[in-house]
Amino acid sequence: MGRRRALFRYLMARLALAPLMLWLIATLVFLLLRVAPGDPIDALLGTRAPEAARAALRAQLGLDRSLGEQYSQFITQLLQGDLGTSLTNQEPVTEVIGNSLPASLELGGTALLIAAVVGLAVGFSGIARPEGKLDLAGRLYGVGTYALPPFWAAMVVQLVFAVWLGWLPVGGRFPTSLIPPAASGFYLLDGLEQGFHGGGWQILGGALRHLILPATTLGVLLSGIFANSLRLNLRRTLGTDHVEAARSRGLGEARVVFRHALPNALLPVLTITGITVASLIGGALLIEVTYSWPGIAFRLQEAIGQRDYPLVQGIVVVVSTLVVLVSLVVDVMVAVVDPRVSYG
């Protein structure tokens, strides 16, 4: 009961701190963008537009107002859930993010699944014969995939499977010959729904074909972390007293591994998963660029290049919120799963 209360208190404290954290992030991004050299007007009009046209556009976009006024408007809008309007196309930032975020989540989610399955399988494979061939191969795999530069690996995969073999599309998220579903933004889900409602499986098939290369590349590159983490933790756990105690009680080795060692070894992996999810939400940039994947990281990179202040601010705030939420959920999960964690 005491532990539950402590956990509840911790959760409340984290939730109370979240807005403060987001305000700090939003303020920092706002200031950094204004301090950074470059001007959205240059990005929009180039350098040779007449001064009058530049001034007119500056006024139209509200960039002629003082920094304080701009900041106060930004924060006021933010409190009302309004992220402003993109400078480049005058669309609401929430709409732009709403169009890009599902793509990133779909890619990130699938990649994470692949990373977890492959990584845990590889990490687990070495325990039968520590320092054996399989263990060595698993270690090499872990280090190798982690060390591979993502853009290079992605380009090689793209060249082999899309250009040379022609098995899969070079890039994009959906076949050119089909109209993308205008439902949730998650094409796999939309495709499944359409398939189950008798609309054919073309949408799902098309979305999968386009997802396979980027998700597999990203997943395999991330799997090394999972593999190494599980391998190390499992080896450490298998040497602990409580595992020896289990063995001495005459339990079978499978029961010892799966019941006593694996759950403990998976705890750090859970934390790593949380960190990976957080980094995936906004960090799959190189994969998104290489595969022309219309995700949020790619959109953020473009917005920074265009000095589209509201869009950059909006994306950072949304991604930060997700990261805060994910880390909170992971912390709670760890606390629930691991009785040793104390929040008193």
Next chain:
Amino acid sequence: MNGHQLWPESLLNAALPALLSASLLLLASGCGLIAAPASRPDRLIIASSSRLDSVDPAGAYTFGAMQLLSALGDTLYSIDRAGRLQPRLAADFPSLSPDGLKARLSLRRDVLFHDGTAFDARAMVFTLERFLAIGKLSYLLGERVSGVRAIGSHELEITLKRPYGALPQLLSAVNLTPVSPTAYRNHARRLLNDRFVGTGPYRLVSFSDRKQRLDPFLEFWGPPPANRGLDLVALSNSTALFGALRSGEVDVLLSTGLEIDQQAALHRQASRGRLWEGMGPPLEIGFLSLLTDRAPLNNPVLRQAVSVSLDRELISRRVSLGLRNPLRNLVPPSLEGTLPDAWPGYRPALARKLYRRAGYCDGKVLPLPLTFRSNIPTDRLFALTWQAQLRRDLGDCVKLEVSGMESTTAYRQLGDGAFPMILLDWMGDFPDADNYLVPLLGCDEQRGDRCLRGASAASGSFWAAPGLQEQLRRSAALPGEARVPLLRTIQRRAAAASPYLPVWLVAPRAWARLPVSQPQYDGSGRVLLQDLHRR
């Protein structure tokens, strides 16, 4: 764990391949089980790197948006493949009032918008006023036009702020393509980003930032498109674009965003007959802007020395692999009034003499800073190649100190005089000599040879000359060939002072797979998408 034979080994031996197989299932399924959706043979897929934020002519400013609008819209005038100006939605060329301040145009009467409403003078007034009010490039029109009104159902009167000889060329700008007042009723003063209702040969069926679907407009007034529809797709990197054409995933590839070595590879394949290649009019210029109001390049002798130190042929060959022609003028050679060899060519002996006259060589080396845009690969290659060329040929007189800066950051600092020398590029909004001279040489306020405010200052050179602005104004007012001598005089003056050094000329290119026809360009540098067809 050591010393314990784990029972699950057999389980592992079976489970591991199963797990690995499961993770690879997606890949395998993609390779075989999930068949590619059949592409419709009557449609063409066109790829470029252009992701579009808006299809609104008032909001369009990127090459990709202009290319799309050229297929969806139609302008009052257009420039054909041979570079000739042709009336399109205008029935004839404008008639000017004696003072040259009022232009009257008759419009075609057989034109319909994609929503079925009729195109008339009222629609054209709506379009031009809308562009003046919310157009991102509204200055194109606003600087020259003070008003526009309908004087008949298909008669238009444009009032100019001052006489302007290139009005038809201005009206060929794709941003001025008419839009339906009915469809844009609620967007008269705001952008309509994802829909377009114009008069062109295609209508927009669907729009997303990376994919646009176009179907032929069956009631188009002109010849119908040679294909049954187009899908324009954007891929974000050069390798993906190159690979998409190689693998047959797309039918036509536009050169925008394609790395120069991949362009060269496609060019070689086209030379061997494996692809079609089309080349547009070279209208984009690459040039160096020299800071003329501060040492060391405030010395005209040094600017001349730098001018004759640039081996354009070598640099073009090495950097652009021969795809960009050396340029010795600010006005592209295809435009009326150009003076192709206005700037001197590479003359190392003369350069050495000039450096000596400025007090360099013989033990004193001029450190010459050059900034390049770090996010443009060819800029970096140019800087490094020129640095090596100068080290080889004039190393005892001049040393190029190169540094990179991201383009948006550099543009912000251009007008502050931050760069002694910087590599830039420029393409006029419509093909006319004025659009290359005024944006580089124009000046609103000057003191002696120094431009305090205006285009020359914004371009980072700050060069001005007595009487030059008056010459630019007079040249803009003169029609047709009458202004050619004046244009040439202006170019000679600029070449003599060398505030800019033209470097190369960039022509757009497009490649098509052999089952498709050869891409052709109009005189404004846009692929004629309606002419593409499967052979």
